[in-house]
Amino acid sequence: MPRRDPSRSEFVVHIETLASLALLLEATSGIRTHLVTVLQHDSPRITIEVxxxxxxxxxxxxxxGDDPSMVVQFPAQTGVFLKGGDLEIPIKASCSVDVFPRDSFGPDVVIARLRYIHAQSCGVCLFCREGVYQMRGFFEDLLHGYSPGPVSIIKEISLGLREGSLCGIGRDASALGLSALRLFFGEQEIGAHLDWGM
Known part of the structure; x- marks a missing residue:
């Protein structure tokens, strides 16, 4: 049996283990719970157990409250941007959610997320390395008031990312970019091309 080394501190690393500890110790009714951390611009983060x-x-x-103009990124950092009726998603695991009031959401948020995804990429596959870079350039042009080109280019890049990436990073970037386009340009232009069943 392993012995505890008193000179080293011990931490519970997995957050779901920590959240379920009381349930495991008390052997209660067995309802599964998860921790959801809600992050909002200029507000303290809120972590709740649901x-x-x-x-x-x-x-x-x-x-x-019910704010139809609120934009949500689920899961935070690499997830899709959602609004209104798209928020009917059941929580199945612990997660983080970014909440943006409509006036604080714009291309700059999308660019920051794409920079994060690009930094996480290993750079091995061409689709991820170049596709995320080109997608970020599209949103940077949009932010600075330039004509970023036809939306169909981003659709092609997203399809390439989704189909050709070696890992989930490219697929995350594809879904993130398409969901942001849908919010900026509307359902008629983009909605028919979104495929959430990745």
Missing amino acids: EEGIGLKEILSALY
């Missing part, structure tokens, strides 16, 4: 299956919209309505 039952598995509760809807994202229900959580956000309880915290912020």
Whole structure:
């Protein structure tokens, strides 16, 4: 049996283990719970424990009320941008959610997320290395008031990322870019080309 070394501190690393510790020790009814961290611009983060299956919209309505103009990135940093009716997503694991009031969401947010994804990429596959860079350039042009070119270019880049990336980073970037386009240009132009079943 392993012995504890008193000179070293011990930490519970996996957050779901920590969240389930009381449940495991008390042997209660067995309801699965998850931790959801909600991050909002210029506000302290909120971490709550919720039952598995509760809807994202229900959580956000309880915290912020029903604001149809609120934009949410789920999961935070690499997830898709959602709004309104798209928030009917059940929580199945611990996660983070970024919440943006409509006036604080723009191409600069998308560019920051694409920079993060590009930094996480290993650079081995061409699709991820160049596709995320080109997608970021599209949104930078949009931010600075230049004509970024036809939206169909981003659709092609996204399809290449989704189909050709060696790992999930490219697929995340594809979904993130398409969801941002849908918010900026509307359902008619982009909605028919989104495929959420990646």
